[in-house]
Amino acid sequence: MSMGYVFVKQSRPLIGEVSLSGAKNAALVIMASLLLTRGKSILRNIPALTDVYEMILILKSAGAIVEYDAQENILNVDTTHIDPQNLNQEAIRKFRASILILGPILAQYKEAKIAMPGGCAIGARPVDYHIKNFQKLGAEVWQDQDCLYAKAPKMNAQRLVLDYPSVGATENLLMALTLVDGESWIVNAALEPEVLDLITVLQKMGACIEVCPPAMIKITGVSKLNPVDHSIISDRLEAGSLLIASSITKGDIFIPNANAYEMELFLMKLEEMGHTITVGKNGEGVRLKATKTPRAVSFKTGPYPGFPTDLQALMMAAQTIAQGNCNIVETVFENRFMHIPEMNKMGAKISATGHYAQLEGVQGLVGTDVIATDLRAACALVLLGLAADGETRVQNGVHHWKRGYETLDEKLRSLGAFVELR
DSSP states (O other), X not given: OOOOEEEEEOOOOOEEEOOOOBOHHHXXXXXXXXXXXXXXXXXXXXXXXXXXXXXXXXHHHXXXXXXXXXXXXXXXXXXXXXXXXGOOHHHHHTOXXXXXXXXXXXXXXXXXXXXXXXXXXXXXXXXXXXXXXXXXXXXXXXXXXXXXXXXXXXXXXXXXXXXXXXXXXXXXXXXXXXXXXXXXXXXXXXXXXXXXXXXXXXXXXXXXXXXXXXXXXXXXXXXXXXXOEEEOOXXXXXXXXXXXXXXXXXXXXXXEEEEGGGSHHHHHHHHHTTOEEEEOGGGEEEEEEOOSSOBOOOEEBOSTTSBOGGGHHHHHHHHTTSBSEEEEEOOSOTTTTTTHHHHHHTTOEEEEETTEEEEEOOSOOBOOEEEOOSHHHHHHHHHHHHHSBSXXXXXXXXXXXXXXXXXXXHHHHHTTOEEEEO
């Protein structure tokens, strides 16, 4: 079955104002957290994405009554009658964030069977961090080739230390611990803005949670959580995508609902390239006016507040036509350089060994047919197409695009880009 392609032509400088959709990575986990409650909740600013629709299928299969207004981005979920015995395992297999239903179901319903989740082929996201820490809480957890199984008649409060500040493991354990009697800690926790948005939701539900320095979360269990009304934060990764689109076309755009404080290192690197960044009061609102002569800058991905791995491919795209050489280090996923051969087809000069890439800026790029290997690579190749002579077709691009970007193609067109999903 064809996954469609994104058709791109070289574009003039992108100019104008554009607003962000809700953050996918916050929406999915907060949707999963509703399984901790009984009653009617309202989630606002939920983006109309493929993964969101898959999570809706999962919630419905668990017995929730779900109504979604994709035009208004409002999701109504009634969890009064949940029975997780008949989960839609096919929907669970389709995306990685589906693993986040494990914690809520185990805490509320004491046992779970969940298909091993899929998603972009960017490298291993082992569920080991999830499994061994649920075992420390007293759960019995095992897996076969297809499914993950867990039983926990009673979980005990613990101090959990993560080997790595995994976002998924932090979120899964955090949700489960809200209903575990006693005081628990997650040490070396992930504290991405999306995790903090989840914490806000859980606190609204009645959870007792405190974020403590340097990277710890204290959870005091409660007996019950209540339905919630909450608006999801804006998508900082979409903000990064739009800002790089402006930089790569030498444009000038303003994003009124972008939070600069959530992407300070990324913005600093854009400034080092020579672009002018203007930030609004209290960090709300970001404008990028691109330089005509960008400089190549080196960067290294890492857990928040480090440089986001989800913006690595896009930032690499921006470096391809910058002046000079740079080094790029990917520390989060081992397969997140699969876009490099596709970029080189367009005239980029990039080589990679393991987690390290070396890039030499070029004078120009040429449009051609390329293949998107994952969500962010698809966007990066589209942005390269905006700067390349001629036409670019990003094969498999529509499938990936719709998983992570609500109407980004429309937003790019409103700024002057030639981008079509076909």
